[in-house]
Amino acid sequence: MKIKEIGELGFIEWVRKNFKIPGKDVIVGIGDDTAVIKDKDGYLLVTKDLLIEDVHFKISFDPFLLGRKSMAVNISDIASMGGEPLYSFLGIGFPKELSWEWIEKFMLGMRDICDKYKVFLIGGDTCSSPKLFISVTLIGKTDKVVLRSSAREGDYIYVTGKLGDSGAGLYILLNNLKSEDSHYKYLIERHLNPTPRVEEGRFLKDIASSMIDLSDGLSIDLHNLCRESRVGALIYGDRIPISDELKKFCAEINEDPFRFALQGGEDYELLFTSSEGLERKIVESIPATLIGRIEKREKGIRILKGGKEENLLRSGWEHF
Amino acid sequence: MKIKEIGELGFIEWVRKNFKIPGKDVIVGIGDDTAVIKDKDGYLLVTKDLLIEDVHFKISFDPFLLGRKSMAVNISDIASMGGEPLYSFLGIGFPKELSWEWIEKFMLGMRDICDKYKVFLIGGDTCSSPKLFISVTLIGKTDKVVLRSSAREGDYIYVTGKLGDSGAGLYILLNNLKSEDSHYKYLIERHLNPTPRVEEGRFLKDIASSMIDLSDGLSIDLHNLCRESRVGALIYGDRIPISDELKKFCAEINEDPFRFALQGGEDYELLFTSSEGLERKIVESIPATLIGRIEKREKGIRILKGGKEENLLRSGWEHF
Numbered sequence: 283m284k285i286k287e288i289g290e291l292g293f294i295e296w297v298r299k300n301f302k303i304p305g306k307d308v309i310v311g312i313g314d315d316t317a318v319i320k321d322k323d324g325y326l327l328v329t330k331d332l333l334i335e336d337v338h339f340k341i342s343f344d345p346f347l348l349g350r351k352s353m354a355v356n357i358s359d360i361a362s363m364g365g366e367p368l369y370s371f372l373g374i375g376f377p378k379e380l381s382w383e384w385i386e387k388f389m390l391g392m393r394d395i396c397d398k399y400k401v402f403l404i405g406g407d408t409c410s411s412p413k414l415f416i417s418v419t420l421i422g423k424t425d426k427v428v429l430r431s432s433a434r435e436g437d438y439i440y441v442t443g444k445l446g447d448s449g450a451g452l453y454i455l456l457n458n459l460k461s462e463d464s465h466y467k468y469l470i471e472r473h474l475n476p477t478p479r480v481e482e483g484r485f486l487k488d489i490a491s492s493m494i495d496l497s498d499g500l501s502i503d504l505h506n507l508c509r510e511s512r513v514g515a516l517i518y519g520d521r522i523p524i525s526d527e528l529k530k531f532c533a534e535i536n537e538d539p540f541r542f543a544l545q546g547g548e549d550y551e552l553l554f555t556s557s558e559g560l561e562r563k564i565v566e567s568i569p570a571t572l573i574g575r576i577e578k579r580e581k582g583i584r585i586l587k588g589g590k591e592e593n594l595l596r597s598g599w600e601h602f
Numbered sequence: 603m604k605i606k607e608i609g610e611l612g613f614i615e616w617v618r619k620n621f622k623i624p625g626k627d628v629i630v631g632i633g634d635d636t637a638v639i640k641d642k643d644g645y646l647l648v649t650k651d652l653l654i655e656d657v658h659f660k661i662s663f664d665p666f667l668l669g670r671k672s673m674a675v676n677i678s679d680i681a682s683m684g685g686e687p688l689y690s691f692l693g694i695g696f697p698k699e700l701s702w703e704w705i706e707k708f709m710l711g712m713r714d715i716c717d718k719y720k721v722f723l724i725g726g727d728t729c730s731s732p733k734l735f736i737s738v739t740l741i742g743k744t745d746k747v748v749l750r751s752s753a754r755e756g757d758y759i760y761v762t763g764k765l766g767d768s769g770a771g772l773y774i775l776l777n778n779l780k781s782e783d784s785h786y787k788y789l790i791e792r793h794l795n796p797t798p799r800v801e802e803g804r805f806l807k808d809i810a811s812s813m814i815d816l817s818d819g820l821s822i823d824l825h826n827l828c829r830e831s832r833v834g835a836l837i838y839g840d841r842i843p844i845s846d847e848l849k850k851f852c853a854e855i856n857e858d859p860f861r862f863a864l865q866g867g868e869d870y871e872l873l874f875t876s877s878e879g880l881e882r883k884i885v886e887s888i889p890a891t892l893i894g895r896i897e898k899r900e901k902g903i904r905i906l907k908g909g910k911e912e913n914l915l916r917s918g919w920e921h922f
Contacts, residue, residue, distance in 0.1 A: 283701065283702040283703070284698065284699055284700065284701060284702060285696045285697075285698065285700050285701070285702055285705055286698045286699075286730075287702070288702050288705075290728050290729070293705075293728055294728070296706075296709070297709065297723065300709070300710075300713060301713055301716065301722070301723045302713075302716070302717060302722060303722075304689070304722035304724055305722075308689070308722065308724050311722070311724035311725065312723065312724060312725060314725065315725075315727075316725070317689070317691070317724045317725035319689065319724075321641070321642075321643065322641075322642040322643055323641065323642055326646075328689070328691060328724075328725060328739075328741065329725070330691045330693050330725060330726050330727050330737075330739055331693075331727050332693045332694075332695055332727045332728075332729050332731075332735070332737070334695050334729060334730075334731045334732075334735065335732075336732060337695070337729055337730055337731060337732075338729070369624070369628070369637070369639065369648070371637070371648060371650045371739065373650050373651075373652045373693075373737045374652075375652055375654050375657070375735070376605045377605075378604065378605065378606045379604055379606075380604065380605050381603065381604060381605070382603040382604065382605055382607070382608050383603070385605055385608075385613075386616075389616070389617065389620070390620075393620060393621055393622075396621065396622070397622060402621070402622060402623075402624035402625075402628065402631070403617065403621045403632065404624055404628050404631035404632060404637045404639075404648075405631065405632060405634065405635075405636070405637035405648060405649070405650060406650050407635075407650050407651050407652045407737075408610050408613055408614070408652075409610070409652050409654060409657055409658070410606070410654075410657055411652075411654045411657060411733075411735075412654075412655075412656060412657075412732070412733050413731075413732050413733065415652070415654065415695070415731075415735050415737075417650075417652070417693045417727075417735075417737035419648075419650055419691065419739040421648065
C-alpha cells in the first residue's frame with residue numbers, strides 16, 4: 283500500500299490511535315493545526331507548517347513574498363486560537379546552487395512579517411537539500427484559548443475579510459495567465475501576501491465560541507469545525523463576502539466565484555462562531571460578515587443559495 | 603553568489619545580524635541548537651532538527667531506526683541543556699509512491715523512543731514531497747539550564763560514553779562494507795540507534811559549568827563550546843574513550859581510531875565541563891571520562907597525544 287492511499291487524514295488518525303495520549307495539560311494535540319498546552323501563565327500555543335518547492339510553491343515565485351508567507355501561515359494558526367505569536371524557529375533546506383540573492387530576499391520577507399507582528403526568530407536548523415524545503419515552528423501564548431471544537435447550536439457563523447481571492451490568485455499563477463489589469467495583481471497579491479488576523483483573533487478570544495483559520499477553503503474548514511464541535515451548519519450562500527476583483531475575474535473566465543470562495547484554499551481569514559446577541563458588537567469591531575448558523579448535527583452541513591438549499595460537500599484541498 | 607559560498611555559519615551570522623534581537627526572556631537564541639526561554643516555571647527549551655533523504659540518510663536505511671533517530675537527535679539537544687524532553691511536533695513530507703509499510707515502521711521507531719523518554723507527539727504537519735523530508739521540533743523544560751557558553755578556566759572537560767563509533771558506522775554504511783562480524787553490527791547500530799543522554803544531562807544540570815552534545819564531532823563541538831565560552835582547552839588525547847569495536851575495525855581498515863573520535867559526527871554523547879573537585883562524584887555517578895582541561899583563551903585549543911602537543915583543528919561535519 284502507498285502513502286497516497288492512506289492520505290493525510292488517514293495518517294493523522296493512525297498517529298492518534300498509535301501514540302500515547304498526553305496528560306491533561308495538553309488541551310489540544312494531534313489533528314489540530316495548533317497544539318495547546320496549559321501552563322502557569324495561561325496557554326502555550328505551538329504550530330508548525332511545511333512549505334515544499336514544487337508542492338506549495340515554485341522557485342520562480344517572488345522570494346520576498348514567499349518568506350513573508352512562510353511565517354504568515356503560522357501566525358494565522360496562532361491567531362485562529364486567539365493567541366499572540368511570539369517565537370519562531372526556521373528549518374530550511376537549501377539546494378546548493380540556489381543564489382544567495384534569492385535567499386536574502388526570502389529572509390528579508392520573513393523579517394518583514396516578523397517585525398510587523400513582533401515575532402522573534404530564535405532558532406532552527408539549516409542544511410543542503412535537493413529541493414527548497416521550509417519548515418517554520420511558531421510558539422505563541424494566550425490567557426484564553428478559542429478551540430474549533432466548541433461551536434454550539436444556535437451560534438452564528440462568521441468569516442473575516444473576503445473569500446476566494448487567494449484561490450483565484452493561485453489559479454492565475456498556475457495557469458500562467460498574463461494581464462496588467464489591477465484585479466489580476468490584487469488576486470495574486472492576496473495569494474502570495476496573506477494577512478494573518480492576529481488583532482481580530484485577540485478581539486475574538488473573549489467573544490467567539492469556536493474558531494479556525496481558512497487554510498483549506500470554507501467547505502473543508504467548516505466541515506472540520508463542525509465535526510470537532512459535533513454540530514451541523516446552514517450557510518447563507520448569498521452572504522459569503524466576495525471581492526469585486528474576484529467577481530470581475532470570474533466573469534471574464536466564465537467561472538462561478540463561489541467555487542473559489544468555497545473550495546479555494548489559503549485565504550487565512552478566520553471562520554468563527556459566536557452566540558446570538560453579539561452580532562452588532564462583532565461586525566462593528568472587526569471586518570467580519572455573518573454567513574450562517576450552527577444547527578443540530580443531524581441536519582448536516584448545508585448551503586442556502588438563490589433560494590435553494592443543498593448539502594455543502596467537504597471538498598477543496600487535500601494533500602497526497 | 604551561491605548559498606554554498608555563504609555556508610551554514612555565514613547564514614546563521616546573517617540572521618543574527620539582520621533580525622531583531624529578542625527581549626531578555628530569551629536566554630539563548632539564534633546560533634545554538636536549542637533555544638532557551640525564561641518562563642514562570644523555569645526555562646522552556648526548544649530545538650528543531652532537519653533530516654533530508656540523500657543528505658542525512660538513504661531510503662534504504664532501516665525505517666524503524668531512522669524514525670527512532672529523528673527523535674533521538676532532538677532529545678539529545680534537550681539533554682545537552684540539562685532539560686527534560688516533553689512535547690514533540692513532526693513535520694514530514696512523503697514521496698507519493700513511498701509504501702505505507704515503510705512509514706508505519708518509521709513511525710513505530712519514533713513511538714518507541716517517545717515512549718522510552720516520555721515524549722508526547724502532539725502536532726505537526728504532513729504533505730507530499732519529492733524527497734522524504736523530516737523536521738522534528740521538540741519542547742522541553744528545566745528548572746536549571748546548562749549553557750555551552752559558561753566554561754571557566756581550570757574546569758575539567760569530560761565526555762559521556764565512547765567516541766567515534768557512530769562515524770565508523772556511517773563509514774561502513776556509505777562504503778557498503780559487508781561483514782557479519784559483531785563489531786560491524788555494533789558500529790552500525792551506534793550510528794543508527796544513538797542513545798540520548800537525558801538522565802546524565804539531568805544529573806549534570808546542577809554540576810556542569812557548560813555542556814553541549816556531540817553532533818558534529820569532538821573537534822567542532824569543542825571549538826564551538828570554547829568559542830562561546832571565550833576559553834581555550836587542552837585535550838588529553840590518550841584519555842579519549844574509544845570502544846574495543848572501533849579499535850578492532852580501525853586496525854582492519856588501517857585507519858587511526860582518533861580520526862573517527864575527533865571528526866566523526868553524530869555520537870550524541872555529552873561534552874561538558876565542571877570545576878575541580880567534582881571528578882570523583884561525576885565518574886562514579888555517570889559513564890563519563892575526564893579528557894581535558896579548560897585553559898585561557900590565548901592558549902588556543904590543543905591536544906596532547908603520545909607526549910606531543912599540537913593544535914586541534916576545527917574540522918569535521920559542515921553542511922553545504
